[in-house]
Amino acid sequence: MVESARQETITNNLANSETTGFKRDLALQRAQTELPVLRVGDNNRLPLQPVIGTLGTGSLVDGIHTVHEQGVVRETGGKLDLALSGPGFFTVETAQGLRFTRNGAFTLDADGFLRTDAGHRVMGIEGYLQIPAGELTVDNDGGLFVDGAPVGRLRLAGFAEAELLSKQGEAMFDAGGQAELAVAAQVKQGFLESGNVQVIQEMVRMIATQRAYETNQRALQAQDELLGKAVNEIGSLR
């Protein structure tokens, strides 16, 4: 079970190896609570039966962690392609509330508002960002300028525990009530941040997962054979 959850995480990472702003997941596992094994029938030391060891009861998924490492920043040359260097997020408004993303592949809508490619409005410090026609430049601090005149500033958000943000798809995260902090991330115009999936690492992890799965299957099979022997062969007259 645990290995198959791990495999699901790996295949999702691999499928998103080229998704802009994607952060890879890591499935962690831990042992189930161990049970004490008592010596039964040892009446000499009642009322306490002596503990002679512990018995593991298998493993379970301890949690799926999102690794918020910086992905590779790739040059695209697009005026509305923005990448963040350093920790932090762009703020985006969706029907479900504010969401945070590092996917800076933005576009304009018919009224000149800055939107993500899924159509959500990008938030500035003073509300939506409306960009008039002209030559758009973005400085390192997220200030937007058209023909040199300021038209707004991107609202960048940082979080004390980025680990706790939950994924919402489209490379967006839900803060889940965490307070936004100021960030020192630098905005780079004409660049996009690719996913931070490391293909070779995932590949190795996939092989290890498959083998561990196989090992567990063998153990199960051996146990089954053992039980089969006990049931069918003990006491059989031949």
Next chain:
Amino acid sequence: MLRSLWNAASGMRAQQEKIDVTANNIANVNTTGFKKKTTVFHDLLYQSLERRGNAVAPAAAGGRTSTVGVGSAVGAVRADMRAGTYLQTGRALDLAVVGEGFFRVELPDGSIAYTRDGSFSLDAAGNLVNAQGQRVLFPGLPSGQQELHISPQGQVFAIEPDGEQVAVGTVTLAYFNNPQGLEQFGGNLLLATEASGEAENRAPGNATKLMQGYLESSNVELSEELVNLLASQRAFELNSRALRTSDEMWSIANQIRR
């Protein structure tokens, strides 16, 4: 195991679409006025792993639940509206727009399409038409006029037989708030959509220049497209490998009881 299989399949499908887009770009490397497309991937929904029977530790107080994604998909195919290279042709009716702005073409049903392809000619009736024979909306152009001079600011001068230039009007181009939102119509034509907004027709100002005797070729960079193609192929391969591994794991599960 089923989800692993579908995750890998969704990755393969997304890469397939990217290869289609790249192949179309490469096929149009010599198309006048063509704008290359780029593919943007999205990750999809996330499902909680905490269900009955799953060996998952419950989230600690204040922690987040363990979720696993369901693969990727093409989120958008975006048009790159940057200018292509300009080629000198010397033909009087070849026009190129430097900067933003589109020529307007009237479709047979009376609606308007927009294009950056300025390889125009005159039809039998003396109207300015594009390569498909559709009428170009070029206000101020006297029909039947053969010799024209067009200034970078869009003023049209008719050249009289004695060589004198007579101003006959000004060209207007269509401008959009969001040219990326224009819909491809084929034949180098684009249509206005809700995303692009309404066209604003005005004379090319200082930001735009018209060049007579030039054509704008496509903005496809062959080397970049080939790199995209290689990367997509490898990513496709990677996902197919993940698919096979998941399949093998399922087969292992099936062999538990021989």
